Amino acid sequence: MEPxxxxxVTIPIREGMVVWPGDDPVRIRRVKSMADGxxxxxxxxxxxAHTGTHIDAPVHFIDGTGGVDSxxxxxxxxxxxxxxxxxxxxxxxxxxxxxxxxxxxxRVILKTDNVSLAGKDHFEEDFVYLTADGAKYLVNxxxxxxxxxxxxxxxxxxxxxxxxxxxxxxxxVIEGLDLRGVPVGMYRLMALPLKIAxxxxxxxRVLLHSG
Amino acid sequence: MEPxxxxxVTIPIREGMVVWPGDDPVRIRRVKSMADGxxxxxxxxxxxAHTGTHIDAPVHFIDGTGGVDSxxxxxxxxxxxxxxxxxxxxxxxxxxxxxxxxxxxxRVILKTDNVSLAGKDHFEEDFVYLTADGAKYLVNxxxxxxxxxxxxxxxxxxxxxxxxxxxxxxxxVIEGLDLRGVPVGMYRLMALPLKIAxxxxxxxRVLLHSG
Numbered sequence: 001m002e003p004x005x006x007x008x009v010t011i012p013i014r015e016g017m018v019v020w021p022g023d024d025p026v027r028i029r030r031v032k033s034m035a036d037g038x039x040x041x042x043x044x045x046x047x048x049a050h051t052g053t054h055i056d057a058p059v060h061f062i063d064g065t066g067g068v069d070s071x072x073x074x075x076x077x078x079x080x081x082x083x084x085x086x087x088x089x090x091x092x093x094x095x096x097x098x099x100x101x102x103x104x105x106x107r108v109i110l111k112t113d114n115v116s117l118a119g120k121d122h123f124e125e126d127f128v129y130l131t132a133d134g135a136k137y138l139v140n141x142x143x144x145x146x147x148x149x150x151x152x153x154x155x156x157x158x159x160x161x162x163x164x165x166x167x168x169x170x171x172x173v174i175e176g177l178d179l180r181g182v183p184v185g186m187y188r189l190m191a192l193p194l195k196i197a198x199x200x201x202x203x204x205r206v207l208l209h210s211g
Numbered sequence: 212m213e214p215x216x217x218x219x220v221t222i223p224i225r226e227g228m229v230v231w232p233g234d235d236p237v238r239i240r241r242v243k244s245m246a247d248g249x250x251x252x253x254x255x256x257x258x259x260a261h262t263g264t265h266i267d268a269p270v271h272f273i274d275g276t277g278g279v280d281s282x283x284x285x286x287x288x289x290x291x292x293x294x295x296x297x298x299x300x301x302x303x304x305x306x307x308x309x310x311x312x313x314x315x316x317x318r319v320i321l322k323t324d325n326v327s328l329a330g331k332d333h334f335e336e337d338f339v340y341l342t343a344d345g346a347k348y349l350v351n352x353x354x355x356x357x358x359x360x361x362x363x364x365x366x367x368x369x370x371x372x373x374x375x376x377x378x379x380x381x382x383x384v385i386e387g388l389d390l391r392g393v394p395v396g397m398y399r400l401m402a403l404p405l406k407i408a409x410x411x412x413x414x415x416r417v418l419l420h421s422g
Contacts, residue, residue: 006284014408024242024255028407031235031259034274039371041270041411042261044235048242049254053406059252063245072216072420076399104392119274132294161252192289192403192416195264196239205403207284 004211007187009177011052011118013045013203018123020151023048046176049201050151053176057194061163066170067198075145075172080107080189080208082182087113090155091130093137101141107189108138109147109208111179117150125156126200135165147174147191147206179204185210213421218398220388222263222329224256225416227333231362244255247300260412262364264387266404271411272374277381278409286356286383291318291419292391298324302341304348312352318400319349320358320419322390328361329389340366346376358385358402358417362367388417396421 011017015028024046032042041072049068058065083099085091091110101108112128127150130138134155138146146153146166154162155171166173174191188209193202221226226239234258243253245333260279261267269276294310296302302321312319323339338361341349349357357377364384365373377384380415385402398418421422 008284008406010406012280012406012408023253028260028410030411040272041274041376042234042259043407043411044257044259046257047255049239051257063252069223070274072220075218077418077420113403163251180320190401190403192418193403194405195219195221195223195412195416196254196256196307197223198241199224200241200254203405205402205406207288209288 005208006035007182007208007210009053009179009182009206009208011176011178013052017052018121019048020050026051028132044094047203049196049199051205053174053178054201054203055191055205056163056166056167056173056175056201058170061160061167067196067200068193068202069171069197069199071132076191078189079105080109080152080187082111082179082184082187084184089128090210091128091134095142096134096137097128100209106143107145108143109177109179111182111184112147115147115179116152118180121169126154129153129155130162132161132165132172135162137167139165139171143171148179149177149178149179152165174204174206182208212397213271218393218418219417220264220393220417222387222389224258225262228263229332230259231261232334233376237262243379258414260407260410260414260415264385264389264417265403265412265414267374267378267384267386267412268270268380268407268410272371272378277412278407279413280408280410281298283384289318289400290316290358290411291320291322292316293322293390293395294313294393295322296310300339300398305398307348317354318356319354320388321360321362322393322395325361326390329391337366338366338367343372343376344358345372350376350380350382354382356383356385358388360388360390362387382406385415385417393419
């Protein structure tokens with residue numbers, strides 16, 4: 001049996017990191033620097049609210065709905081299953097059926113072939129994505145939180161429908177998980193986004209506790 | 212007995228929020244807006260790494276030491292005690308002795324008269340702070356994580372010594388907790404900062420689970 005351990009599945013935030021095409025790059029500048037004679041080091045950060053490992057809020061795709069600060073902490077912390085779906089580009093209802101998500105498990109993380117893109121220094125448009133059919137399957141299965149291992153849950157450039165299906169149901173969508181080295185199985189999830197008032201999304205720190 | 216509940220002790224991030232004197236204000240701008248005909252809403256955020264509820268890294272005050280991403284997640288999650296120290300401006304060793312922090316409790320949150328400043332729309336320089344003597348007491352007591360209820364653990368404009376005593380020992384310092392309505396007692400802490408590579412600090416989401 002594996003000893004109890006913590007997996008930090010968060011992408012580090014740094015200048016030059018991969019961002020969504022069209023987003024401004026992440027900028028981190030020292031506004032105080034001990035090397036320059038200041039009393040302390042202090043930085044200022046500029047980034048998209050959807051940088052790296054992040055959570056989408058309903059208002060990202062549905063005007064007038066809840067911000068990221070409206071997501072209940074009780075959804076963000078609790079049991080989660082990591083299931084593997086490999087060898088396919090589109091994750092549909094049939095692919096999800098094969099993963100045999102146990103009844104009553106309301107938090108699901110999909111580990112896909114996107115894991116090979118983790119740590120790469122460029123954005124890859126041809127990533128594995130969830131279909132509308134797959135999104136409806138998760139809704140019907142009672143899933144309340146979905147985590148994926150690339151920067152969007154949905155097909156590049158065609159993400160509206162899948163996002164709307166999930167977000168209109170109040171399903172928490174975590175994008176940009178780094179699942180390298182994480183075995184399939186049950187964990188305790190802690191996924192805490194910044195509390196941006198009314199935010200359409202927020203960068204998050206995400207941990208998985210085993211055992 | 213109180214039912215089990217989650218306290219979100221995080222200050223919301225918004226434009227116009229209180230920032231440390233001299234820091235640039237928080238700026239959140241919609242770079243895509245459905246009201247303007249875009250497919251979705253998307254924001255860009257600009258802020259100090261020490262905005263609102265945040266964690267200080269050793270490199271904030273000690274050049275060449277660890278960034279916020281080097282703090283072990285195992286320190287950031289676990290049992291914590293919230294103790295109250297009221298009626299004094301300076302928290303020294305004697306004040307801490309009176310709180311009777313049990314042996315073996317390594318995470319401590321100090322609830323002080325600063326609680327009356329929470330939610331105010333201006334920065335108050337005259338806040339309750341920890342003295343160097345108090346910082347040494349915590350080090351000697353084996354404390355590994357300290358949370359405070361204003362934007363700095365140390366006296367305004369004179370914070371170097373207290374920060375260095377704590378940070379040089381690898382003690383995690385969480386500043387800017389909103390403890391309104393949080394009773395004293397034991398909780399399970401989850402304090403997750405953004406994973407800013409080498410960062411001198413990072414905004415964090417902080418929850419306390421009771422029961």
